[in-house]
Amino acid sequence: MDPIRVWFSLISGEAATPVNLVVEEWPHSGPAFLHPDILAVAAPDFKETVDLAYRQTLFTLGWPDSATFRIGIESIDSLAFPLPYGFEGDSHFGAVAVGLAQAVARAYPDHFRAGAKHLLPVLQAVSLQRVAVAAALDSKKGDFKPVGCIRTKLDSFCMLEVSRPAVCVISPTQNLTVDSGPLLDVPLQNDPDPYVSVNGHQALPLLRARDPIDVFVQLWKAEAGTFAGCL
Amino acid sequence: MKAALRVVSACVNVMLFLLSSSNAARLLVLLTTLGAWWWLSDYYFAPWPWWMDRYAFILCSFLVLVALSAAVFWFGVRRPARRLAPSFDVFSGKASNTRLEISNWCEILRTIAGLRKGLWARYWTWYRLRLEKLGRGQLQVRGGSLRTVWWFHPSAFPQWLAAFCLPALWVLLLLVPLHTNVMEQIAIIASTQPQVIYDVRCVGVTKYSSRPGGESFAAGAPGRDGVFPGAPVRETLDRGSSGFQRTGRCAFLADGSFEVSSTPFPRVYRSLVINCRERCDLIPRDGAAALLTDSVPVISGEASFKWLQTSPDPSLGMTISLVRQDGTTIDKVSIEP
Numbered sequence: 001m002d003p004i005r006v007w008f009s010l011i012s013g014e015a016a017t018p019v020n021l022v023v024e025e026w027p028h029s030g031p032a033f034l035h036p037d038i039l040a041v042a043a044p045d046f047k048e049t050v051d052l053a054y055r056q057t058l059f060t061l062g063w064p065d066s067a068t069f070r071i072g073i074e075s076i077d078s079l080a081f082p083l084p085y086g087f088e089g090d091s092h093f094g095a096v097a098v099g100l101a102q103a104v105a106r107a108y109p110d111h112f113r114a115g116a117k118h119l120l121p122v123l124q125a126v127s128l129q130r131v132a133v134a135a136a137l138d139s140k141k142g143d144f145k146p147v148g149c150i151r152t153k154l155d156s157f158c159m160l161e162v163s164r165p166a167v168c169v170i171s172p173t174q175n176l177t178v179d180s181g182p183l184l185d186v187p188l189q190n191d192p193d194p195y196v197s198v199n200g201h202q203a204l205p206l207l208r209a210r211d212p213i214d215v216f217v218q219l220w221k222a223e224a225g226t227f228a229g230c231l
Numbered sequence: 232m233k234a235a236l237r238v239v240s241a242c243v244n245v246m247l248f249l250l251s252s253s254n255a256a257r258l259l260v261l262l263t264t265l266g267a268w269w270w271l272s273d274y275y276f277a278p279w280p281w282w283m284d285r286y287a288f289i290l291c292s293f294l295v296l297v298a299l300s301a302a303v304f305w306f307g308v309r310r311p312a313r314r315l316a317p318s319f320d321v322f323s324g325k326a327s328n329t330r331l332e333i334s335n336w337c338e339i340l341r342t343i344a345g346l347r348k349g350l351w352a353r354y355w356t357w358y359r360l361r362l363e364k365l366g367r368g369q370l371q372v373r374g375g376s377l378r379t380v381w382w383f384h385p386s387a388f389p390q391w392l393a394a395f396c397l398p399a400l401w402v403l404l405l406l407v408p409l410h411t412n413v414m415e416q417i418a419i420i421a422s423t424q425p426q427v428i429y430d431v432r433c434v435g436v437t438k439y440s441s442r443p444g445g446e447s448f449a450a451g452a453p454g455r456d457g458v459f460p461g462a463p464v465r466e467t468l469d470r471g472s473s474g475f476q477r478t479g480r481c482a483f484l485a486d487g488s489f490e491v492s493s494t495p496f497p498r499v500y501r502s503l504v505i506n507c508r509e510r511c512d513l514i515p516r517d518g519a520a521a522l523l524t525d526s527v528p529v530i531s532g533e534a535s536f537k538w539l540q541t542s543p544d545p546s547l548g549m550t551i552s553l554v555r556q557d558g559t560t561i562d563k564v565s566i567e568p
Contacts, residue, residue, distance in 0.1 A: 121338030121339075122338065125338065126321075127329065128321070129321070129323045166320055220342060221342060226322065226326045228311075228312035229309065231378065
């Protein structure tokens, strides 16, 4: 299986760094685990979020008996956007859950739960290469919940000139008119779709999804619209 | 070039869809083919070359099919697809370069079909069914080659068979005899005017010369005031009981043209058969040797021919027959003197 990459943004101090989350197949059974380099500098809540994503995938979609997946983080440009020294927070939940869901669907479709088998083509075919996710887990409902510093994170995607995500997935309840981060003094847009960067960069389309499966369903429909024009 | 090929292959798919799955499209193509055949082959354009009578309907039928396919492709597939395209493109390269298994493509086509109703849904469902019959398991296919990947599979035989019914119809119609009497009967029934020769106009210029072996009829001839050399003549001949009479200045012409008008029923083939009976010659338009008998087509109820008097006898002794394509005479008149 080719590694699966999903965009997300890491907050470090007052800045956000756009990065790629990489999900790779690993030939040992067990839960998904963080790459040792990341694990060494990750805060407990960061590790816990990866575990939550694993468990949600296990219970909703299925998990292979004989293999697992390793979660890594890749820098977009190690000079312009170096990885932070530490990893904390829970806003990478959406990216991990979405990446794991597709990894299981592509590498181990036979281990999918019977009730989720009908989703296999959707989870296999959706392209995540240009998708960013900024969503945390609402542990009571199992849905996505808003993340903090959302404008800082979205701005980090917008400022990329060449390689940038095409769309960013956020929680349906994510409010872009308030921000808990360092840009509180910036006037916020009332109609935030697409997101317009305060720095005048190209606008970033937003996709509001309830959970990882909803992400795939919405992206699938969007892809279908794109494919209809070229098939 | 590649873009043009993509459009052509997509249009071929639409054409195959229309001919194999759409009764309305099949009926339309059938009716237009039959109509074109009847209109152009059974019912003729007199000045056309023979092969136009025979083959023009194929061109019309083909153009109707192409126009129908292009219209459905543009208005039923491509334009709605553009409207459905999201504001973002998640593909890092071209979407058509995406490689997926056939089963995944089928699911995508199922989703696409569900995005709209009507012709859109029918077309994409038909497309999906073509791919489902491939049954190629884990084989990954690029989006760009999906349009043609099923074309040469045995499961595509019914679609190609449906498409080849149209050329078969063309061949069948080519074997049917041309120019039946149907349109003639319609012309007779539909026309409110009698099927006859209406008028004969004499056109020419008087010359200072005499008829061959006869008297001078130029300026100053007794009883012919106003006739002078170079005088243009354009007058309608009087119709008497025995035919048309050259009674005016036309009687002084030794050569000229006759313009004949008859029933102008649209595009039913008629011709004039002119017989000079050795007193005059008929001069063909192509400059060939003069003839005693000639035939000219009647176009929109009008025909003309040139003649030259060759006998000292003032009488032309010319007869003009209006005939159908099958040779039957509708009307026959003589021109005297």
